[in-house]
Amino acid sequence: MPSVAEVVSQLTNGVILGLILALVATGFTMVLSVMGIINFAHGLLFALGAYLSLTLVDVVGYWPALLLAPLAVGLIGILLEQAFIRRLYTKDPLFVLLLTFGIAMMGEDVIQMIWGKLAYSIAAPDLARGSIDLGFMIYSKYRLFMGAFALVSIFCVWLFLAKTPYGAMIRAGSHDSEMVGILGKNLPLIRALVFGLAAAMAALAGIIAAPLWSVRPQMGLDALLPAFLIVVIGGMGSFWGSVLGGLLVGITNSLAVMFVPRFADLMMYVLAAVVLLYRPRGLLGTRSVLE
Amino acid sequence: MLEVHEIDTFYGNAHVLFGISLRVGAGECVSLLGRNGAGKTTTLRSIMGLNAPRRGTIRFKAEEIHGRVPYRIARSGIALVPEDRRIFPVLTVEENLRLGEKKGAGTARWTLERVYEVFPKLKVLRERSGGNLSGGEQQMLTIARALMGNPDLIMLDEPTEGLAPIVVEELVHAIARLKREAMTVLLVEQNINVALALADRCYVLDHGSVVAEGPADTIRADEQLRADLLGV
Ligand SMILES: Nc1ncnc2c1ncn2[C@@H]1O[C@H](COP(=O)(O)OP(=O)(O)OP(=O)(O)O)[C@@H](O)[C@H]1O
Numbered sequence: 272m273p274s275v276a277e278v279v280s281q282l283t284n285g286v287i288l289g290l291i292l293a294l295v296a297t298g299f300t301m302v303l304s305v306m307g308i309i310n311f312a313h314g315l316l317f318a319l320g321a322y323l324s325l326t327l328v329d330v331v332g333y334w335p336a337l338l339l340a341p342l343a344v345g346l347i348g349i350l351l352e353q354a355f356i357r358r359l360y361t362k363d364p365l366f367v368l369l370l371t372f373g374i375a376m377m378g379e380d381v382i383q384m385i386w387g388k389l390a391y392s393i394a395a396p397d398l399a400r401g402s403i404d405l406g407f408m409i410y411s412k413y414r415l416f417m418g419a420f421a422l423v424s425i426f427c428v429w430l431f432l433a434k435t436p437y438g439a440m441i442r443a444g445s446h447d448s449e450m451v452g453i454l455g456k457n458l459p460l461i462r463a464l465v466f467g468l469a470a471a472m473a474a475l476a477g478i479i480a481a482p483l484w485s486v487r488p489q490m491g492l493d494a495l496l497p498a499f500l501i502v503v504i505g506g507m508g509s510f511w512g513s514v515l516g517g518l519l520v521g522i523t524n525s526l527a528v529m530f531v532p533r534f535a536d537l538m539m540y541v542l543a544a545v546v547l548l549y550r551p552r553g554l555l556g557t558r559s560v561l562e
Numbered sequence: 563m564l565e566v567h568e569i570d571t572f573y574g575n576a577h578v579l580f581g582i583s584l585r586v587g588a589g590e591c592v593s594l595l596g597r598n599g600a601g602k603t604t605t606l607r608s609i610m611g612l613n614a615p616r617r618g619t620i621r622f623k624a625e626e627i628h629g630r631v632p633y634r635i636a637r638s639g640i641a642l643v644p645e646d647r648r649i650f651p652v653l654t655v656e657e658n659l660r661l662g663e664k665k666g667a668g669t670a671r672w673t674l675e676r677v678y679e680v681f682p683k684l685k686v687l688r689e690r691s692g693g694n695l696s697g698g699e700q701q702m703l704t705i706a707r708a709l710m711g712n713p714d715l716i717m718l719d720e721p722t723e724g725l726a727p728i729v730v731e732e733l734v735h736a737i738a739r740l741k742r743e744a745m746t747v748l749l750v751e752q753n754i755n756v757a758l759a760l761a762d763r764c765y766v767l768d769h770g771s772v773v774a775e776g777p778a779d780t781i782r783a784d785e786q787l788r789a790d791l792l793g794v
Pocket residue numbers: 573576578596597598599600601602603604605645752
């Protein structure tokens with residue numbers, strides 16, 4: 272049996288992984304509820320965040336890269352929405368699947384063309400290198416930093432959504448976007464901004480995850496699947512549902528790695544199935560993805 | 563103020579409106595009557611740009627607005643209070659109202675204070691989330707939210723549907739008050755008593771065409787029309 276310190280440290284890993292995934296999932300569910308689009312290219316934006324920071328860290332250093340890369344990916348997101356995604360709002364879900372999946376595949380190829388097939392790793396910033404003795408366990412400073420940073424980011428996004436007029440527009444839009452347009456709000460603009468914000472959040476998650484995960488072309492898919500499950504578990508359109516779902520998936524994963532390592536990857540699907548069995552709309556959802 | 567000229571509207575391939583024409587003058591209250599499925603809602607959706615007509619023209623304050631996207635039509639000064647109310651249940655009453663504010667149109671006659679004055683109940687409920695309102699309160703909220711945008715023309719789609727008589731009365735008073743303040747109103751209403759009490763003129767729709775029009779008194783007097791087309 273693992274020692275208590277090992278369990279606590281694994282649990283902390285799980286919580287931190289959960290927070291990073293929550294950052295990906297909240298953006299994913301925002302796009303899903305405001306635009307009605309399951310964006311299979313969302314993972315690509317996560318990967319782009321990691322790759323751009325890889326390049327930017329060498330040029331401008333870690334901290335500026337942490338700011339610049341999400342901004343750049345946010346812009347890329349807005350361009351993608353304007354060029355392709357917005358044509359899908361009135362189309363059959365099958366088109367959405369094909370197009371966003373196509374964008375994800377193409378994006379992966381572009382990443383391979385620019386950065387190659389090999390996996391990279393990014394060094395943690397100086398400030399967060401090494402480990403820290405918390406008394407009951409010794410823990411990586413960078414992981415703690417990642418967790419804190421993800422938590423602060425999630426909180427900022429929540430503040431924006433809950434306390435600003437733009438946030439109110441987005442929350443209203445997730446419920447009934449046509450009505451937001453009837454009230455004279457520039458719906459096309461809101462949609463582009465929501466997509467950009469979601470892209471920037473995914474990129475931010477990609478950047479803070481980069482020093483721990485290896486940066487490789489398929490990392491987009493590694494983030495997309497859990498994000499999708501988290502939205503299903505937490506409930507479509509629910510911000511705190513995604514955060515809760517993220518934490519549950521992260522913790523489940525960390526415990527599974529410790530106790531049933533051979534089935535670790537499977538456990539989050541089991542978790543999703545169990546939740547759906549009892550709550551078809553997810554833990555905090557009021558509508559299902561298909562309604 | 564509003565001139566709809568021979569519009570044809572489709573849902574996909576289904577042809578629903580056949581050459582509808584109607585006029586609403588400034589300060590007038592005009593009512594659209596007709597059976598279920600006659601095309602009343604579709605007419606309002608066409609004006610709002612939600613289902614743009616394939617043929618015909620729509621002029622508002624001497625500008626052609628057909629073919630514009632809904633938010634631009636809203637900004638030119640038209641408000642739609644849709645039939646299923648569509649308040650935002652996740653927002654509070656006050657957040658719903660603030661979302662109704664818009665740039666562009668009209669003079670700023672309507673403010674939060676003025677809206678609360680017309681619908682005092684909403685002031686009491688202002689921190690309540692929209693999802694926890696009764697049907698009548700929701701209806702007041704949608705009308706109030708539309709007013710917050712200072713429209714020149716307000717289109718109401720069956721505002722009294724499914725409400726208790728006492729609430730209907732309250733709403734009729736509120737709409738009558740808008741009328742007195744020279745608001746231009748286009749009212750879709752199944753409750754013929756409400757419609758005739760409020761309207762200056764009426765159009766009767768059937769199967770996507772205008773089959774009768776005239777002052778409210780004429781429609782009230784025409785037993786045959788009421789029996790054939792309105793089912794009362
Ligand atoms: N989304 C839609 N797709 C296809 N047909 C529709 C759609 N909405 C309405 N229709 C059809 O268009 C016609 C007019 O409908 P509309 O809703 O405008 O009628 P209405 O006069 O508002 O009726 P009600 O009094 O029931 O609200 C009806 O025959 C209806 O079946």
